[in-house]
Amino acid sequence: MHRRTTCAVLALVAAFLGASGDAGTHGARFVVVEAATGAVALSRPVDDGQQVRLEHTHSVTKRPVTTVFSLDSTAGLAMREMRFDTFGANLPVGPERIGEETTTFLRGEDEYRVLHHDRPLGAVRLMVGGPEVDHTVTLPGGERVRLLELVASGTSVTLAVQAPTPR
Template identity: 45%
Template sequence: MMSTLSGAHYLLIITFSIIFILTSVAVYGGTHYAVFQVKDFFSGEVVFEKLVRIGTNFTLAYIHSVTNQPVYEVFTVEDNHTLAMVEMRYDSFGANLPVGPEKLADETTRFIVEDGYYKILYENRRFEKVPLRVGQVVADHTLIFPDGTRLRFLDVVDGGAYVEFYVMPLLDRIRERGHRG
């Protein structure tokens, strides 16, 4: 028969083990993952949310309104507060599409032709939030993630809506959910 002292001892070990495991998961998740959100700017409503690993690339795909050809903007989740645009590619020139390297305030882009695309490579194009006016007619803005998840903006907001997409720390999102009950 187990004594009360040894039962209390086992309970203490189990409690500390659970605390250790939960803390480890929180620290690992907090440093390796972020929560990606799309928010309707005017209503403040989060219309899409996804857990993403820091370092993950995803693509904003849309149809250019002048050329009617696809444009792909590739972003990476740089940390749990920052998205970075790393590449833009398209197969024909059109309004507001670069025709060569650009000298910007914080960087000079690289312009290459590869695999049938014109590619602009960025090294210092960082965003806390990426603003987007959702196309009404042609654009069909769609986010594409490596796991196959696709978000067609017109499925969650009306054409012409102003949205922002961004990442936030996983632990902040957990705390936020906890406060809402």
């Protein structure tokens, strides 16, 4: 009976992995992980060099802010740029020196862009805001995922790239 149960469980796991597109896939994955529990709230396959956008509504200005990250299977997330259309708390007002690098601050017709030149971050931890903040991740390929659909408001999550698993 034990052997039959084990075989049934293994068959279910194999079926699940095949249905979720993970069978035979050993590449890197973009993940959203609950910081307190380590539970993976989101996991999607990605390739090096692809980008993920994190969008939210600024708590003070009530205007959209977009942060763009590039993905690397060994280095994790790197900050490419930030976009916003008005100044507010914790938003840059010009170039900033961060470590050995200086950001590039661009004023466009409709927005400000701060280029971070792929500054390595590894992972990004954030507290998921409520509906008024509406943290949303846009994945490679255009899939948009509201973090509030994954976890409750006030949950601390980590955005990261999970390295490929060895075969």
